[in-house]
Amino acid sequence: MEELKKVYFISKKDMGAYYLKPPLISWGLMLPIVFVFAFYFRNPMGIKEVVPGLIGLTLLFSCTSMAAIVITFEKRIGALERLLLAPLEIRTILFGKTLGSTLFGLIITFCITIFLIPIMGLSVNHPFSFVIIIILSGLAFSLLGILISVGVKEVFEAMTMSNFFRFPMIFLCGVFFPVPSMPFPLPVLSCLLPLTYTVDGLRHCLWEGKPMIPLFLDLLILLGFVVLIFALSLSIFKRRIHQEF
Amino acid sequence: MDAIIQVNELTKFYGTTLAVDHTSFQVKEGEIFGFLGPNGAGKTTTIRMMVGLTQPSSGTAWIDGHDVTKEPVEVKKTIGLVPETSNLYSELTALDNLIYQGELYGVPRKERKNQAIHLIEEFGLKEHQDKPFQKLSRGLKRRLTIAAALIHHPKILFLDEPTTGLDVMSARGLRKLILESKKKGLTIFLTTHYIPEAEALCDHIVIIVEGKIRIIDTPENIKSQVKEVEILEVGLDRITEDLKKKLLFMEGIEKILIAEKGIRFQTKSIDQVTPHIIKLIEEQGAKIQSINTLSPSLEDAFVRITGLDSELMKIDKPMKAGPE
Numbered sequence: 001m002e003e004l005k006k007v008y009f010i011s012k013k014d015m016g017a018y019y020l021k022p023p024l025i026s027w028g029l030m031l032p033i034v035f036v037f038a039f040y041f042r043n044p045m046g047i048k049e050v051v052p053g054l055i056g057l058t059l060l061f062s063c064t065s066m067a068a069i070v071i072t073f074e075k076r077i078g079a080l081e082r083l084l085l086a087p088l089e090i091r092t093i094l095f096g097k098t099l100g101s102t103l104f105g106l107i108i109t110f111c112i113t114i115f116l117i118p119i120m121g122l123s124v125n126h127p128f129s130f131v132i133i134i135i136l137s138g139l140a141f142s143l144l145g146i147l148i149s150v151g152v153k154e155v156f157e158a159m160t161m162s163n164f165f166r167f168p169m170i171f172l173c174g175v176f177f178p179v180p181s182m183p184f185p186l187p188v189l190s191c192l193l194p195l196t197y198t199v200d201g202l203r204h205c206l207w208e209g210k211p212m213i214p215l216f217l218d219l220l221i222l223l224g225f226v227v228l229i230f231a232l233s234l235s236i237f238k239r240r241i242h243q244e245f
Numbered sequence: 246m247d248a249i250i251q252v253n254e255l256t257k258f259y260g261t262t263l264a265v266d267h268t269s270f271q272v273k274e275g276e277i278f279g280f281l282g283p284n285g286a287g288k289t290t291t292i293r294m295m296v297g298l299t300q301p302s303s304g305t306a307w308i309d310g311h312d313v314t315k316e317p318v319e320v321k322k323t324i325g326l327v328p329e330t331s332n333l334y335s336e337l338t339a340l341d342n343l344i345y346q347g348e349l350y351g352v353p354r355k356e357r358k359n360q361a362i363h364l365i366e367e368f369g370l371k372e373h374q375d376k377p378f379q380k381l382s383r384g385l386k387r388r389l390t391i392a393a394a395l396i397h398h399p400k401i402l403f404l405d406e407p408t409t410g411l412d413v414m415s416a417r418g419l420r421k422l423i424l425e426s427k428k429k430g431l432t433i434f435l436t437t438h439y440i441p442e443a444e445a446l447c448d449h450i451v452i453i454v455e456g457k458i459r460i461i462d463t464p465e466n467i468k469s470q471v472k473e474v475e476i477l478e479v480g481l482d483r484i485t486e487d488l489k490k491k492l493l494f495m496e497g498i499e500k501i502l503i504a505e506k507g508i509r510f511q512t513k514s515i516d517q518v519t520p521h522i523i524k525l526i527e528e529q530g531a532k533i534q535s536i537n538t539l540s541p542s543l544e545d546a547f548v549r550i551t552g553l554d555s556e557l558m559k560i561d562k563p564m565k566a567g568p569e
Contacts (some may be wrong), residue, residue, distance in 0.1 A: 009348040078332035087321040112514040245298050
């Protein structure tokens with residue numbers, strides 16, 4: 001219970017210090033809105049096919065925007081040392097950092113979803129599953145950002161690495177092009193990326209078309225990504241602390 | 246009094262560089278214990294190993310009965326650290342920084358804000374409590390960082406070069422705060438390269454040079470190491486290079502410390518060398534403005550024990566980048 005409280009305090013501080021600031025909020029909201037309208041005006045009838053992907057992209061970019069640099073940034077200004085001095089397990093620090101960026105991503109994504117659903121004439125077929133997919137995906141994407149942040153030394157390296165992961169995902173994860181229609185070996189790469197399962201899971205919930213795999217598999221795989229990326233981040237973070245402090 | 250800190254053969258290598266060389270010491274509960282040495286001596290590395298920030302290469306450190314490598318979280322509950330760079334959160338106000346530290350240290354909610362406000366008042370920060378940390382002066386930042394280290398009522402306070410970079414008034418105020426904290430039963434472990442500060446504050450002093458402990462004792466006992474040595478202090482209107490050279494080769498003088506307007510001689514035969522010194526100074530055309538005989542200071546003992554020039558101890562390390 002104490003540990004959970006401290007996770008909450010760390011994430012609350014990060015929300016106030018980094019996430020709930022006008023530049024990040026406007027970037028988080030504007031980018032997906034621009035994408036949606038660009039696609040809508042191009043093909044209003046086809047918008048329903050791309051909305052799951054656009055929601056997935058919104059979540060990816062909003063969750064990783066600060067997560068990828070937060071630890072590196074705090075290390076540079078000496079603030080990370082403050083956390084390492086406190087009676088906190090390393091996992092608590094990572095949980096706290098992850099929760100902050102996940103919450104931000106969820107807020108942005110739910111805002112966009114609420115905006116999209118009435119305008120685009122969408123309906124959420126499985127609301128409970130929709131929420132679980134968004135939460136698991138948010139955690140997975142935030143952890144991906146945290147993994148980058150603990151793996152690099154400088155802020156600019158973190159920004160470069162996060163774009164190295166994020167931008168290919170736009171084209172490989174079924175956002176605009178169905179994964180099964182991609183030439184080999186791209187579908188293999190797609191299966192290794194969490195956004196693929198986010199988009200597929202959201203298709204179950206928002207679209208009448210045929211998703212790739214059953215919904216429960218999307219959920220299970222996303223959970224697997226969360227566990228795997230967290231374990232990897234924790235291991236790398238502990239090693240870096242040992243080396244650099 | 247039992248030892249609240251026990252360090253045994255603590256060692257740290259950075260690559261092939263030995264930063265801390267098998268240091269061992271004990272700190273009694275309620276005392277102010279000082280680590281004194283020049284920059285690069287291993288003081289900060291030692292403190293960082295003791296608070297669990299840096300992994301030792303070998304050796305053990307027990308803080309209030311807990312092994313720092315095996316129970317780091319338990320150790321951190323009982324200690325507060327004021328690092329060399331005041332690294333609280335720039336965007337948070339003074340009060341919010343203390344409240345946040347209270348949250349991280351598990352201070353109960355009902356107590357947190359009251360304790361933060363109490364520390365703000367105790368450390369003379371009331372009119373600055375709503376200012377962001379980045380807008381505070383260096384001296385106020387340091388005070389707030391000490392307050393933050395006390396929010397959770399630690400048993401031991403670690404201070405790493407607490408007065409470095411501060412103006413004289415701020416440094417004096419801070420030393421007064423340290424002494425008042427000791428009266429409340431706090432055990433204080435501090436590192437410094439200011440010899441007078443160590444002498445004024447510490448019950449026991451460790452002199453450490455190049456990672457190795459040279460002596461552990463009270464300031465009085467350390468000074469008594471040079472008891473047989475007498476000090477002659479001569480104030481001059483000017484000191485020429487020629488005078489310096491001649492004085493250096495004079496017999497009967499153990500050590501010379503040359504300042505801008507005066508020279509301090511360490512000798513075992515003050516009655517014999519004094520007339521020769523005066524004669525030489527007059528021959529060189531310099532005018533004696535003052536002449537005193539002194540009992541050895543901690544600075545003299547330091548120079549004798551380490552062989553280092555005490556001027557080396559007056560050089561501050563370049564400040565690291567950070568919120569300060």
